[in-house]
Amino acid sequence: MCIKMKWLLVLALFVAVWAQEESEEEGLTLAEPCDAESCQLPDCRCSSTNIPGGLAARDVPQFVLVTFDDGVNVININTYRNDLYNRLNTNGCPAGTTFFINHEYTDYQIVNELYNRGYEIALHSLSHQTPQTYWAEATYDDMKLEFGDQRIQMSHFANIPYDEIKGIRIPFLQMTGNASFQVMKDFGLTYDCTWPTINQLDPGLWPYTLDYESTQECTVPPCPTASIPGVWTLPMVSWLDLNGAACAMVDSCFAVPPLNDEDAWFNFIVTNFERHYLGNRSPFGFYVHEWYVAERINPAVNRAFVRFLDMINNMQDVFMVNAADVIDWVKDPVPVDEYKQKPCKNIQQTTCPAANCGPLTSDHNIWSSYYMSICNVCPSSYPWLGNPLGQ
Ligand SMILES: *[C@@H]1O[C@H](CO)[C@@H](O)[C@H](O)[C@H]1NC(C)=O
Numbered sequence: 001m002c003i004k005m006k007w008l009l010v011l012a013l014f015v016a017v018w019a020q021e022e023s024e025e026e027g028l029t030l031a032e033p034c035d036a037e038s039c040q041l042p043d044c045r046c047s048s049t050n051i052p053g054g055l056a057a058r059d060v061p062q063f064v065l066v067t068f069d070d071g072v073n074v075i076n077i078n079t080y081r082n083d084l085y086n087r088l089n090t091n092g093c094p095a096g097t098t099f100f101i102n103h104e105y106t107d108y109q110i111v112n113e114l115y116n117r118g119y120e121i122a123l124h125s126l127s128h129q130t131p132q133t134y135w136a137e138a139t140y141d142d143m144k145l146e147f148g149d150q151r152i153q154m155s156h157f158a159n160i161p162y163d164e165i166k167g168i169r170i171p172f173l174q175m176t177g178n179a180s181f182q183v184m185k186d187f188g189l190t191y192d193c194t195w196p197t198i199n200q201l202d203p204g205l206w207p208y209t210l211d212y213e214s215t216q217e218c219t220v221p222p223c224p225t226a227s228i229p230g231v232w233t234l235p236m237v238s239w240l241d242l243n244g245a246a247c248a249m250v251d252s253c254f255a256v257p258p259l260n261d262e263d264a265w266f267n268f269i270v271t272n273f274e275r276h277y278l279g280n281r282s283p284f285g286f287y288v289h290e291w292y293v294a295e296r297i298n299p300a301v302n303r304a305f306v307r308f309l310d311m312i313n314n315m316q317d318v319f320m321v322n323a324a325d326v327i328d329w330v331k332d333p334v335p336v337d338e339y340k341q342k343p344c345k346n347i348q349q350t351t352c353p354a355a356n357c358g359p360l361t362s363d364h365n366i367w368s369s370y371y372m373s374i375c376n377v378c379p380s381s382y383p384w385l386g387n388p389l390g391q
């Protein structure tokens with residue numbers, strides 16, 4: 001064979017491989033209505049308000065998911081230390097909380113501390129940029145830089161195991177169609193907790209996979225319509241405010257009790273909790289930004305929040321856990337009596353080789369000098385999209 005032909009062959013092979021990779025990204029098929037026969041736990045679940053495993057509601061552990069969004073730093077850590085640390089559920093296991101963290105203004109030494117206390121570190125994008133339409137229009141490649149890269153970044157700077165980072169929440173609860181879920185699948189992330197539901201809040205929608213068509217209404221379009229097997233959606237089942245209007249985040253509820261009325265706030269929280277506890281026991285979310293329940297800003301709301309946590313930490317069938325733990329239970333739904341006998345999960349402890357870095361220059365914001373507290377060696381520039389480790 002002449003040299004020219006060899007090169008042509010190599011080129012043809014290269015094009016073929018490249019074309020195949022392209023089609024993996026774009027070769028999506030429209031999801032079909034869920035077929036309960038072929039969609040079975042642990043890896044597939046139809047979207048529904050049915051209790052996993054066909055359990056009776058009284059046999060279901062009521063999970064409570066407290067989540068906080070955005071940067072973790074010296075401004076908000078005291079709330080977490082004061083209100084969350086040293087809490088136990090009645091099975092003797094530490095109470096969980098999930099942090100959806102974005103990169104900017106995050107103190108990675110504090111992230112390391114939260115991780116070592118057993119809290120879940122999850123992703124809330126690298127840039128968290130405005131406007132919201134950026135997210136609505138984000139492509140697969142955008143979401144790869146925002147979440148695929150952020151997982152590497154978080155693991156690197158907070159020195160926590162890559163595999164312990166499992167969940168995402170997109171900024172502004174703005175869905176990005178199929179894109180975010182495709183990235184999750186390709187990068188091995190387990191669940192998304194971005195998608196609010198209003199139509200299925202009583203009884204509440206349980207977590208489900210995207211193998212088949214979702215029955216969840218699209219509150220913040222575009223929503224995924226492709227079949228993306230094995231990726232979990234943890235729906236944000238909305239609260240109802242005092243006028244009966246739905247709200248996905250507690251701090252987005254409109255008609256709320258006076259912010260200085262602790263008792264009214266406690267009752268407001270309990271009323272929303274009981275819709276789950278006395279209903280189908282779908283996970284109850286307390287989704288909020290730290291400032292709203294901070295003692296320094298809303299002391300009465302803070303006291304009501306702590307009272308609520310004290311209450312549930314004393315109930316025999318209620319468990320405050322990390323969001324990822326809920327997905328684990330749904331995959332293997334055991335009755336509450338059996339659940340209570342399980343040993344507490346082991347936390348793979350890590351150290352923090354602390355470094356305080358800066359001032360660091362940044363291409364995305366030439367007017368700022370950035371400082372970073374990390375558990376690694378200092379980067380040479382401020383990490384950003386396309387350069388998540390600041391190399
Ligand atoms: C998601 O994928 C499906 C199937 O290919 C397609 O019909 C739909 O338009 C896609 N959605 C978006 C928002 O791109």
Ligand SMILES: [Zn+2]
Nearest residue numbers: 069070171172
């Ligand atoms: Zn946010």
